Amino acid sequence: MDIEKLVCKSPLHRSIVRFFHENQSSLDTPRGIATWVRGDYTHVKHALTELAKAGVLEAHEASSTIGYSYTRDPKIIKRVETLLNK
């Protein structure tokens, strides 16, 4: 799925992307992100996996958890910004 479709897939996807776009230094677990975007943990986890697969987020895997952070690709950041401003 391309980035545009994925970001607009659901309000939750959009909220997650907005959270990372506004807090670009953030690094958090799915549970933490679910708190920030006030989303259901399972749905947030699924959305995070999709967004990481598409390159919007970066997944940092460790034995006990996964941390997610925003992409560092300026082209993707620019595309996301345009989408969020629409």
Next chain:
Amino acid sequence: MSVYKVNRNNDTEKIIEIVKTNPSFEKMKVLLGRLMGEFCYFVIPHADPISSIVHEANIPECRECHISESPSICKSEMMAAVLRASEKRVLQQFICNQGQKGIVHPIVQGDRIYGYLVVCSVKEDVPADLFDIFTAFTSTILEAAQKELELKKLYETIRPRAIALSTVHTLHRLISSTLDLSELLPRVARLTLQVMRANRCSIKLVDSKKKTLLPKATVDLRAKIAKLKKVEIGKWAPGKAVKYGRPIRGESYLATPLIDEDTIGVITVYDRTDSKPFTNFDEEIMKTLCEQAVIAIKNAQLYKEQERLTVGSIKSIAAILETKAPGTYLPKASFLKLVRLVGVELRLSEYELKCLEYASLLHDAGQIAVPDKVTKKRGTLTGKEYDLIKEHPKTAAAILKPLKSLKNIVPIILHHHENFDGTGYPMRLKGNDIPLGARIMGVVGAFEAMITRKPYRKPLAIVAALDEIRKNAGKQFDPLVVHAFLNVVKRKDILKMLRKEIYGHRKAGV
């Protein structure tokens, strides 16, 4: 016309905005309309000096003013009432140039005026106590507006800090999950880049003997291959950060020392992705990040040290055994390699493989308690002699038990002569009750015994020994382990190794 600068507190604007959009305020407007007739109504935010408001061009005009030939005069009456209200802080009435009655109600909380509610063209016969109700109502709305503003401020202040705190917590979890320095340091570097939004991160650790900083991990997003440079302590930003024990910051770099009891290294980030200079806030974040990193690095270093001690202990025991009777108590290199490869085939973790390796080295250490006349006997063993041999796993376990760091290898050694069908020794364990490491050693140990020359029998050819292993799968040996073992032994490099080690230059019987 002269231009006056209006100074307004940022909060004033916000409070007035909240008051204006408050639904109760709208309801009050409707209520006032019913009581006071058709009126003109607006809110003017307070400003300092108060006289500056008078000159504001955007003060609305009531419908009477609008049709008036001299609206500015009309406004002047209203503004005079605003001035009075700001001084006396109570409701003021006025009559405009068009003869319309109006009121100015200051929006006051404590000693602070936020603005003025102006109502123009009100009925003549409005009862005086209505104004009291009006004042009380406005105060309630104002309090609600202030609370809302405070909550907003609190949210805006706390949320970024909470997000930063959560980031540090996640960072701690991610870097504490490994005790392997070679994995930990690049991970810390990558995560630092992510959190600091920088282009390059370098981690250097102190080499106290040479008084230099040795590069351990560098991640550079702009270069495919990162350059690793040694730095003398006291030179460049990383060297200075270590020397002075405090962060050294420039526009495009930020070096933060890793301080435990003493300085053990430095993390340096270079070039923010947004090209802005590093700030005090970045420095604070880096300090916190380094505090987390130094704990993880120290833990990994301690773990490595403990591992060295464990290996040292094993080697010492092995050396003592070797001096007593060379070649008797220690396994061949091929045995160690086969055990490890079968473990890999069975997808054991790196830690489990290490335990298996240590157990393999010492699995026959207990034979030290068996008299030489029994271990070197050429003929068949008597029942008593065999009982002595059967004691060796227990003896080895008893020797190693006091070494706490080896506690996980003791069960492997204790049970490596158990049989899958429960006919082995010392405890006649069955199936999966036998530790997997012991089941692996059982297969490899039996294979090695069969192909090795013994004082009382000739060695079997490799093919014959493999047949024997195959035949005993499910009886003496775990079929799963046998399957993995056969997969390993059919490899050409393994066969070559076995031929070389067991038969020397002679051709193996394969």
